[in-house]
Amino acid sequence: MPDLSVLLPARDAEATIATAVSSTLRALPADAELVVLDDGSSDATAELARAAGRDDHRLRVVTAPPSGGLTRALTSLMGMTDSRLVARMDADDVCLPWRFRTTLAAVEAGQDMVFAQVVDLLGRRPRPQAPVGIPSRTFALHLLLTNPVSHPTMLARRELVDRVGGYREVPAEDYDLWLRCAAAGARMSRVASWGLLYRVHPGQITASSSWRARSWADPDQARAFADLSERTVGRRLTRLVALEGLEPAERAAGLAEFRSAVEPVVNAVGGVEGLRLRRRLRRRIRQVESGGTQPSTRPSTDDPGAPAGEEDRP
Numbered sequence: 227m228p229d230l231s232v233l234l235p236a237r238d239a240e241a242t243i244a245t246a247v248s249s250t251l252r253a254l255p256a257d258a259e260l261v262v263l264d265d266g267s268s269d270a271t272a273e274l275a276r277a278a279g280r281d282d283h284r285l286r287v288v289t290a291p292p293s294g295g296l297t298r299a300l301t302s303l304m305g306m307t308d309s310r311l312v313a314r315m316d317a318d319d320v321c322l323p324w325r326f327r328t329t330l331a332a333v334e335a336g337q338d339m340v341f342a343q344v345v346d347l348l349g350r351r352p353r354p355q356a357p358v359g360i361p362s363r364t365f366a367l368h369l370l371l372t373n374p375v376s377h378p379t380m381l382a383r384r385e386l387v388d389r390v391g392g393y394r395e396v397p398a399e400d401y402d403l404w405l406r407c408a409a410a411g412a413r414m415s416r417v418a419s420w421g422l423l424y425r426v427h428p429g430q431i432t433a434s435s436s437w438r439a440r441s442w443a444d445p446d447q448a449r450a451f452a453d454l455s456e457r458t459v460g461r462r463l464t465r466l467v468a469l470e471g472l473e474p475a476e477r478a479a480g481l482a483e484f485r486s487a488v489e490p491v492v493n494a495v496g497g498v499e500g501l502r503l504r505r506r507l508r509r510r511i512r513q514v515e516s517g518g519t520q521p522s523t524r525p526s527t528d529d530p531g532a533p534a535g536e537e538d539r540p
Contacts, residue, residue: 228284230258230326230381231307235299236317237292240269242425247278249321251285255330259284260315261307265299266292271317297399304384304392313381320347320423328417329381337362338412339382339404341375342421352423359418364499366408366458367492370451371466371503371510373401379421386412396444405450409457443468461487466514481514 232250236243243262250260260279264272264287272289279285288306293299304312311333315321325342332340346353360368360375368374377400390406393399408414452462461483469480492503 227308228257228259229309230255230311230313230330231303231309232258232260232313232315233300233303233307234260234262234315234317235265235296235303236262236267236271236275237265238267238269239271239317240267240274242318243271244274244278245320246315246317247275247285249323250315251279251282253321253323253325253327254284255326256284258326259286259307259309261303262287262317263293263299263303263306264289266290295395297393297395300393300399304387308384310384311381312384312387314378315422316378316424318425318427319378322420322422324419325379325421326381328419329379329421332415332417333381333383336413337415338386339380339407339414341381341414341416342379342419343416344376344379344422344424345420346426347423348426354420357418357420358502360416361499362413362415364495364503365414365416366454367488367495367503368506369401369404369408370455370458370463370488371506373398373404375404375416376422376424378424382407386410394446396446398444398447402447402450405447405454409450409453411457455487459487459491463487466510469514470517477514477517481511485511 232254234246234250236246239246247260247262254260262272262275262285264275267289272287275287276285286306290302293302300314311330313326313329329340329342343355343357346355365374380400386407387403390403390410392403394402396402404414448465448468451465455461455463463484464480466484469477469484472480488507492500492507494500495503
């Protein structure tokens with residue numbers, strides 16, 4: 227079996243799948259595979275994926291009827307593979323050549339789950355996020371404030387993902403998985419380099435509102451967040467996004483509880499990392515006090531006003 231499996235679900239992605247496949251194969255080490263699940267496409271996604279890696283034995287393309295959503299497609303892909311490590315890739319992104327070299331090095335150095343920064347691509351305009359990492363010692367604190375990472379940059383030990391129950395059918399399946407991994411004591415970090423070009427689509431602006439509302443109300447994610455906050459700051463807290471929909475008096479009470487638990491732990495973090503955390507906390511508090519902000523073009527699971535990594539930009 228290969229040491230690493232990259233999971234790429236795709237549906238009706240004929241415009242971008244060839245680039246996604248070819249760029250991923252160029253970056254992959256020899257002892258790895260790229261598994262593409264054509265999830266009920268009505269176009270030439272599968273054919274173009276195969277053509278992009280025609281002479282590369284590391285590519286597998288599997289066609290199947292529609293699975294019923296991303297979570298089910300990812301669960302199917304997990305079941306099709308048995309590698310020690312798993313990684314993600316999206317059908318419309320571009321993998322950068324050094325992505326796996328940098329994230330694999332972090333895993334071999336002891337991390338359980340690793341992410342990279344991305345270069346947002348809106349049309350033809352690249353907008354790179356600053357190449358700033360997040361160390362494992364503060365990763366859980368970042369998760370209590372926002373989703374600081376991009377799902378398709380993930381590389382993780384399969385044992386960890388399986389141990390916490392894999393992907394669940396919740397509105398933000400990625401953030402939900404990060405919360406459960408961190409609550410289980412996983413060593414998680416983001417490397418200080420770009421891993422892929424992330425395409426931002428105008429449709430994400432309208433899609434984000436209904437998705438966000440469902441995420442706020444999900445009880446499984448609320449429990450996962452409370453589990454992590456209890457481990458990290460000693461108290462079971464309510465997610466900041468859930469406070470935004472409350473009446474002003476209830477919101478103020480919830481914010482006071484959140485600040486009293488989180489601020490002392492954040493303030494104890496020194497150096498530049500501590501400054502970044504305090505700035506992020508202040509920003510999130512201001513957003514909640516004002517009742518939230520308008521959706522961004524790129525939904526961030528637990529930060530309605532800023533895409534993942536926004537506060538790391540130069």
